[in-house]
Amino acid sequence: MAAGGFALGGVLLFIGLAAGSLLAQSTGGNDAGPFLDAYIWRITRFTLLQAGLSTLFSVLLAIPVARALARQASFPGRIWMLRLLALPLGLPALVGALGLIEIWGRQGLLNRVLAAAGLEQPVSIYGLSGILIAHVFFNMPLAARLMLAGIERIPAEYWRTSANLGMSAFAIFRFIEWPVIRGLLPGIAGLVFMLCATSFTLVLTLGGGPAASTIEVAIYQALRFDFDPPRAIALAALQVALTGALLLVLKLIAPPPPEGETSGKSIRRSDGASSLSRLADRVWLVLAAGLVGLPFAAIAYAGSKADLFRLLSEPVFHRALAMSATISVLSAVISVAVTALMIRTESLALAQRRPGMTARFFAGAIGASTSFILLIPPVVLGAGWFLLLRPFGDVARFAPAVVVAINALMALPFVHRVLAPAMATHAVRTGRLAASLGIAGFQRLLWIDWPGLRKPLFVAFSFAMALSLGDLGAVALFGSQDMVTLPYLLYSRMGSYRTADAAGLALFLGLLCLVLTVLGTAGEEPEGKGA
Template sequence: MTIAAAAFCLGGILLFVGLAGAALLAQSGESGANGLFDAYIWRVTRFTLLQAGLSTGLSILFAIPVSRALARQAAFPGRIWLLRLMALPLGLPALVAALGLIEIWGRQGFLNKGLTALGLQQPISVYGLFGILLAHVFFNMPLAARLMLAGLERIPGEYWRTAANLGMGSLAIFRFVEWPAIRGLLPGIAGLVFMLCATSFTLVLTLGGGPAASTIEVAIYQALRFDFDPPRAIALSALQVVLTATLLLVLKFLAPSPEEGETSGRVIRRFDGLSRLSRFADGTWLAVALVFVGLPFIAIATSGLQADLRRLVGEPAFHRALATSAAIALPSAAISVAMAALMIRAQRLVLARRHRGMPARLFAGTVGASTSLILLVPPVVLGAGWFLLVRPLGDVARFAPFVVVAINALMALPFVHRVLAPAMATHAARTERLAASLGIAGLHRLRWIDWPSLRKPLLMALSFALALSLGDLGAVALFGSQDLATLPWLLYSRMGSYRTADAAGLALLLGLICLVLTMLGTAGEKPPEGRSA
């Protein structure tokens, strides 16, 4: 039953994407792929790989010490709020976050004003490669840190007691306990971050500074928006998929899967990180992360508080946009979490069979790859294709909400998969045989075994999917209207009409809503017992 449901989900994904691509190709009989490998595309491809590779490396290098500090110092005041702050970039529209970064790092930003006051003649330029890297690290370092933290928190408590009994120091603990857990997660995290950076559109368009800093995603947009050359857009999308899929395969074989240790399920107590040097090092990394992530939000909040928030909240347009955003985000998040859980479970069931043939291995590999590669299909391609498909059926506005829900669910699927897959693998390794030997299955297993262990990652995955859908502008950009106005669309329209005060106020309100969603994702988190602050 589970395998059949996963096969249905996989078929639905392939059909949804395939129909959109076919609709675009049907609009033009001319081949746009002949000029695919010109000098401009080669330059764009090189820059795409360069900025994505650098962004991924910087995000991972920054996330490792931050996640270790959060795992070691599990009881300091405000830890839960720092976790919630680090989840906020995921739900903010890229344009809002870019404006916050410009307020801090731009020519008239806080840092450049301070440098000018010190007499420096060459201020920091937030545009070009530096600005793109800065924005990508701002978005992806917190995501990588939270995923690594989840992996560190799944290390059995017996490991920490053994390390304490052996008198292992900080470096030894990192080498023999923490690094094996992080190393197994790195291919998935690095692949996800790389795909996000390679397919980045709004940030590159805003902070790129010109044609020299264009990516394949921008070239796809130009092929559809300005030239309306669907074959070229499809060919560029295929080039993007092939390049990134090749790198993902390389990453997959660079590190082994994380080993799941047996545990009795006791409360985890860490005995490292208590020395003054460890506390100082961890506190420094957490302070740097807090400043790096928090300053743009302070800039957004400062600008937002200058708006007439009471008037904005009382506007009927805000009420309609909030209701529309909720009506789209809730079903898309639920669909994404349900699809990811089914596909992860089905993949494990297929691979666990003693005698599995080539079709079974192919199915398992396709299920695993689909949750990642879907991120490489630009939302503008999906949206444009389905716009063309539903246009002959009548009023596009009637079908637009369903199309946007489907696109948002697919776009959230890689994030949800990265949260659920390690947790479900750990849970299955620890409970699968025991539950089978006791004959516990169905609703009883869900209630007494699965839900207590998977509640936290499920809530985190749901909050990620909700925040992503709520802050999405790409899918609704083609369908947005007075009848389908989400909060990001309302914000975008106010910016387009130069009502910057209203746009700043809406950005603040959207950030507060995302904060509430991150609180949902961290609901029930408590510091480990037995640790001093």
């Protein structure tokens, strides 16, 4: 309990110091201005519109994709499909936007094909449509993987019973899969909504102008161009209020999915064996592979035309690679350790026979703290710590530690979504037995917890490391000649119009993310195999 409280205090302190340093710059007199500004209300409406539509499309597409992966558990290439769906999470937003432009842009592949059919520029990547395409590209795979993890935790006995009863595919979905998906939807939808509401690079790149600005862009403008910290804090408070209210509503929509006990037998489903089911599942998998894979193919094609040998031989590349690797490993270790500690502390607080109000509040605060980084924009955290450290001399000396901390916080919600259900299921299936046998402490960690949680821990670590590896937001404020990461180097090459080098770096970053997802899913085997 004490360790969890310490972790919670550390998260709150890191965020509070950043916000406090910004508030200390306040000159007063215009705190109420943002809420009386018609421009702010307009961008608020657009933020809610694009985030709501992006969430709706991402979740609706993720459901059939996750079900297809769960039902067709032994088709050739399934493991690579899972790794493909994990790639957008660690891909830098700027690199993903470039790949989408190669497919959906004015001179992109889709428009060239449609133009050959007699249609003139029928698709536009800029504006609301481009933002929605980009958000679905990044968030649909994440939602599908989280749903798939929930479906795969359904006990094998459920599937055996459904086969014995001769249940149809629709009945299986209604009575077995949907209760689990419905319980996962509030958390997944809330996560996707906050990612879309706080999206910055994609909106700035694909928005197409002031008409497609969001609250996050307005916060950046207030800090970067106007240097108006009170306005930025007020906008951040507005963003926190909007996303927090949505999370509360989503929390009340559906209860968390129940965790059933199981004997651990292999899963064998019968609802995906018919020709119609296989055809429908293949259609959804092909569509998902095309939506996610084509931009990666475009990045690979453009990067292959660069002088990769010269690019990878440059000393600045070696420094950037070493800095990125160090930051990503440290931030991933911190994120996974803090998240696992918080989840364990939360379960202990609620494990009492009659948990009091204090215990429930403490557990709720720990659970909510993992999503704080989605409520507090990273640009605000970075700017706050920049101002806080400036009186101590050269900020560049502290930059790596600050970037590691911000990246670790950025990964908390993703790691929590992976570890929390897995740890809850593990506790239900092993907690009573371990307690009855008197197994605790290091022995339980070595013989019970590690074998049962090794797979989700590797997945969470790879997600956190890939996310940190592709981050540009935190590094953009602190980047310098002494602190260059791969995304920062890519951004600088694009700014100097060295597009071939930028394409080569984008290809290298994509390959690194692929390696991380392969390592994170190395232990995955089709659940349907076996007796």
